[in-house]
Amino acid sequence: MPHLTDLHRTASFLLRDPHEAEDLIQETYLEAWKSFHRFELGTNCRAWLFKIMFHRLHHVRRRLLKTSRVITIDAPEGQDELAAEPAVPQEIRDEDMLNALEKVAVEFREIVLLADVEEFSYKEIAETLKIPVGTVMSRLSRGRKLLRQQLAEVARSYGINPRTKKAGAAETA
Amino acid sequence: MNNLSFDSKRCDRIRQQLDSYLSNELLVETASEVVGHLESCESCSRDLESRMRLRDALQRAVANRPSPDSLRADVLRKLREFQPRSFARVSLKRWCLGFASVAVVLASLFAAQWFNLRRGEQLIASILKLGVADHLICAIKGHNYPELANPPDQIREKLGPRYAPLLQVVQQRLPGFEVLEGHVCSIPGSDRKFVHFITRGQGTVLSVILTERNGASLPAGKFLASAESAGLSIYEDHLNGMEIAGFESGQYFAFVVSDLSQHEIVELARGLAPALNEKLHTIALLLTPNANDWLAKSVSLHILRETNQCNKKRRCEVQERQQDG
Numbered sequence: 001m002p003h004l005t006d007l008h009r010t011a012s013f014l015l016r017d018p019h020e021a022e023d024l025i026q027e028t029y030l031e032a033w034k035s036f037h038r039f040e041l042g043t044n045c046r047a048w049l050f051k052i053m054f055h056r057l058h059h060v061r062r063r064l065l066k067t068s069r070v071i072t073i074d075a076p077e078g079q080d081e082l083a084a085e086p087a088v089p090q091e092i093r094d095e096d097m098l099n100a101l102e103k104v105a106v107e108f109r110e111i112v113l114l115a116d117v118e119e120f121s122y123k124e125i126a127e128t129l130k131i132p133v134g135t136v137m138s139r140l141s142r143g144r145k146l147l148r149q150q151l152a153e154v155a156r157s158y159g160i161n162p163r164t165k166k167a168g169a170a171e172t173a
Numbered sequence: 174m175n176n177l178s179f180d181s182k183r184c185d186r187i188r189q190q191l192d193s194y195l196s197n198e199l200l201v202e203t204a205s206e207v208v209g210h211l212e213s214c215e216s217c218s219r220d221l222e223s224r225m226r227l228r229d230a231l232q233r234a235v236a237n238r239p240s241p242d243s244l245r246a247d248v249l250r251k252l253r254e255f256q257p258r259s260f261a262r263v264s265l266k267r268w269c270l271g272f273a274s275v276a277v278v279l280a281s282l283f284a285a286q287w288f289n290l291r292r293g294e295q296l297i298a299s300i301l302k303l304g305v306a307d308h309l310i311c312a313i314k315g316h317n318y319p320e321l322a323n324p325p326d327q328i329r330e331k332l333g334p335r336y337a338p339l340l341q342v343v344q345q346r347l348p349g350f351e352v353l354e355g356h357v358c359s360i361p362g363s364d365r366k367f368v369h370f371i372t373r374g375q376g377t378v379l380s381v382i383l384t385e386r387n388g389a390s391l392p393a394g395k396f397l398a399s400a401e402s403a404g405l406s407i408y409e410d411h412l413n414g415m416e417i418a419g420f421e422s423g424q425y426f427a428f429v430v431s432d433l434s435q436h437e438i439v440e441l442a443r444g445l446a447p448a449l450n451e452k453l454h455t456i457a458l459l460l461t462p463n464a465n466d467w468l469a470k471s472v473s474l475h476i477l478r479e480t481n482q483c484n485k486k487r488r489c490e491v492q493e494r495q496q497d498g
Contacts, residue, residue: 012238022244025244026247026248027251030252088227092234094230097234101234113235117235
C-alpha cells in the first residue's frame with residue numbers, strides 16, 4: 001500500500017488521538033479507492049493522497065471542534081517577533097524534538113511537516129492545503145522559528161544553555 | 174559603523190532567504206547570492222547549519238516514531254468492508270435499471286397483446302354476426318321451417334348431394350333437438366350462400382349454419398376461445414339477443430345459434446364440432462365460386478363503419494368543446 005507510513009506519521013502529529021489518526025488514514029484510502037478514477041496517471045500519487053488526507057482532516061477537525069475534543073495550541077504572543085534567532089541545541093533527542101513539535105500550533109506544524117519531513121514543494125503544499133504560496137512561505141518560516149523556540153525551552157528546562165545569537169556573535173568577535 | 178550597518182542589513186536579508194534556501198525554493202541567481210554570502214559570513218553559516226540540524230533532527234525523530242503494525246491490515250479491512258456495500262449499491266442500481274427495462278418490455282408486450290385481443294374480439298364479433306343474421310333472417314323472421322319436421326329425404330334433397338351427409342351428423346350430435354328443416358339459402362341482398370339446419374328443442378329454435386370462410390379466419394391462439402373440442406377452438410358471443418358459438422372447420426365457419434344460455438350453446442357446439450369437422454373435410458366443393466373475397470370485404474366494411482362512427486363522435490366532441498370555449 002503506497003505511502004501509508006508517510007501519511008500516518010503526518011496524521012499522527014496533527015491529531016492527538018491515535019485512533020483518530022488511524023481512522024483518518026482509513027478514510028483517506030477509502031476515499032482514494034472510491035475516487036481513483038479522478039487520479040491522473042503520471043501525476044504525483046503521494047501528493048494526491050496527502051491532498052485527500054488533508055481534505056478529510058478538515059472535516060475531522062470541524063467535527064472534533066463541535067464536540068470540543070481538540071485542543072489547539074496557539075503560539076505564544078510575540079514569540080515569533082523575537083529579534084534573536086533561538087539557537088538549536090547541538091544534541092537533540094527524538095523525544096525532545098517530538099515534544100517541541102507538538103507544542104507548535106497546528107497550522108504551522110502541518111506546514112513544517114509537509115515541507116521539512118515530507119519534502120513537498122511550496123506549490124504542492126499550497127495545493128494540498130488550498131492556501132496561497134505566500135501563506136505557505138510565511139507559515140513555514142514562523143513554524144520553524146516556533147520549533148526552534150520550543151527546543152530552546154526544552155534545553156533550558158534541562159539546564160542547558162543553548163548557544164544564542166548573542167553568544168555566537170561574541171565568539172565571532 | 175557604516176560598514177557594520179551594511180553587513181547587518183545584508184545578513185538580515187540573507188537570513189530571510191534561508192528558509193526558502195533550505196527548501197530549495199530559491200531562484201538560481203538568489204541562491205547564488207545566498208551561497209556567496211554564506212561563504213563569507215560565519216554567523217549566517219552557523220544559522221543555516223543550525224536550521225539544517227533542526228530539520229535533520231525533525232526528520233529523524235518523526236521517522237523513528239513507529240506506525241502501528243495493524244495499520245495496513247486495518248486499512249485493507251476498511252476497504253473490504255466497503256466493497257460489498259459498494260457492490261450492493263451498484264447492483265441495486267443495476268437491478269432497478271433491469272426491473273425498469275423489464276417493466277417497459279412487459280408493458281409494451283401487454284399493450285401489444287391487449288391491442289391484438291381487441292382486434293381479435295372485433296374480428297370474432299364480425300364473423301359471428303353472419304351466423305346470427307342468417308338465423309334471425311331465415312329462421313326467426315322468415316320462419317322458413319315447418320311446424321312438423323320435414324322428412325329426412327326431403328331435407329337431403331334440398332341440401333343436395335354435397336351437404337346431405339351432414340344431416341345425419343346434426344341429428345346425432347344435437348341430442349334433444351329435432352331437425353325441422355335443412356336447405357342451402359342466402360339472405361336477400363347477399364350472394365353469400367349458407368347451409369342451414371333449423372332444429373327445435375328445449376322449447377326454442379336452434380340453427381346450425383355452415384358458410385364458407387373465403388379466406389377469412391377466426392383469431393389464432395386460444396386466448397379468445399370460450400371452449401375447445403377435439404382441437405377446435407370454439408368462440409362465443411351474445412349478439413342481437415342471441416347466443417352464438419362458432420368454430421372454424423376446413424374451408425367453413427360453423428355456427429350454432431339460439432336464444433339458449435351461453436353455457437348451453439357452447440356445450441352443444443362442443444358436441445357437434447368434432448363430427449361436423451370430420452364430415453366437412455370430406456366436402457371440397459365451394460358453395461359460391463364468385464364470393465371468394467366476400468367475407469373479407471364484409472369484415473373490412475364492418476370495421477370501417479365502426480371507425481367512421483368513432484371519428485364522427487370525436488368530431489362532435491371537438492365541435493362541442495370549441496363551442497363551449
